[in-house]
Amino acid sequence: MTAPERLSWRDVRTEIHDSILSGQYGPGDRLPRDADIADALKCARSTVQRAMQDLADSGLIERRRKGGTRVRAHPVTRATLDIPITRREVEQKGGRYGYQLIRAAEETIPRVIRAAFELSEPRKMLHVESLHLSDGRPYILEDRWICLETSPEIRSVDLGRQSANEWLVLNKPYTRVDLRLSAVSADPAMADGLDTAVGTALFVIERTTWIDAAPITTVRSITAPGYQLITRNEA
Amino acid sequence: MTAPERLSWRDVRTEIHDSILSGQYGPGDRLPRDADIADALKCARSTVQRAMQDLADSGLIERRRKGGTRVRAHPVTRATLDIPITRREVEQKGGRYGYQLIRAAEETIPRVIRAAFELSEPRKMLHVESLHLSDGRPYILEDRWICLETSPEIRSVDLGRQSANEWLVLNKPYTRVDLRLSAVSADPAMADGLDTAVGTALFVIERTTWIDAAPITTVRSITAPGYQLITRNEA
């Protein structure tokens, strides 16, 4: 007589999430089968499936065929990182974007780059060094290698005008990306490029992308002092 | 006569993804409606919906009711970060885990902590400093504040034996987490705790969690020299 409403998958997710939060199910515990939950909540199994999928994506539970669903035994803090094109990042912060090409040349890739691409054979790639600026001040110093077999069109791009970062992100969608985040002490070259003192702690983002098995690019972005990478994740 | 097979949502996703990769649809372009794609591929609209949802989650497309689906005008590199419990992280790398409580005391939170929690009023919280070790060597130095209203049970935890990190992750699921990643130059206290030289570049992970609107904990993890945070993301 009150509310003949139907449960949405979000309601179901909240229901299950709460039963975990409340301690009813702890790490490693097995949850009832989807069908039984659907039964208990009086909704379709597909609705429970949708809710479970979401909880699995967020890293809270693990699901296995026949094995059932259980609360992750070793919980992780899962967060999603969005790294925009550098020009847009600067502009969204209200800065005036600037860009300088330092140098570009075809070279044989060094060992570390081979490792990043998981390549066994050495080969030549386009090596590009450039500087992104915000309000005229150094923002990110980037050292990039681009696979010419995968992106031959890059030869006809004027890298003095458009950054490789922007061209690649707009024109070369990838199927796999590896990120490595770390800190480094500014060496003389970095200090010079970023206009800071040698030894300053700098935040470094290394990113390697592939399209299927073919390497696209790998880039080491050395950020100016004070740079932060921020995430906000809501369940 | 050949293959009367049905398309899976992954097939559909690949189909749409490829049509974007090939340049048929560029940033900002509008894709056909789900129903038309379903029609063209001879599958159910729900299958297209599932594929589209996945592409939207991965940041490639944007969907709006009535507005339709379009390729993201400002593409981002999206990656998922998993941060395990520190003990597990060490053990999975094959190290022997160690842990030391440095100090724990109830204190009024300083301004930066209030800011992290988005609190307007000052209040008291449990302040815990501790050190995680790998094979006897300093691994992560953590400086943590725990909200006692949200987690009163923490008072009865022996923080000399079990780390707050482990207890909280196992016992206090959150509904929101903010991460801030950065680099810092070791000050004397950090250098002492991590057994390194003053000025060394260190990678810092700051994490704040809430359950609904209630603050749980905020932690500043200062990692030992050479620490890297790694991601691997497959489309």
Place this chain on the structure above:
DNA sequence: AAAGGTATTAAGTACGTACATATTTTGTCA
């Protein structure tokens, strides 16, 4: 021409059924 209300549209959700697939469990045979 500006403002505001209404109709239309395309994605989002819910349901129930049927079948697929990956595991685990069980059963059989050597």
Place this chain on the structure above:
DNA sequence: TGACAAAATATGTACGTACTTAATACCTTT
């Protein structure tokens, strides 16, 4: 007892229908 095959089981996927919701487009009124 051990190896291997067969049955059982819980999640995963596909389909089609009906309905909901948010946003845009259009049309009326001032």
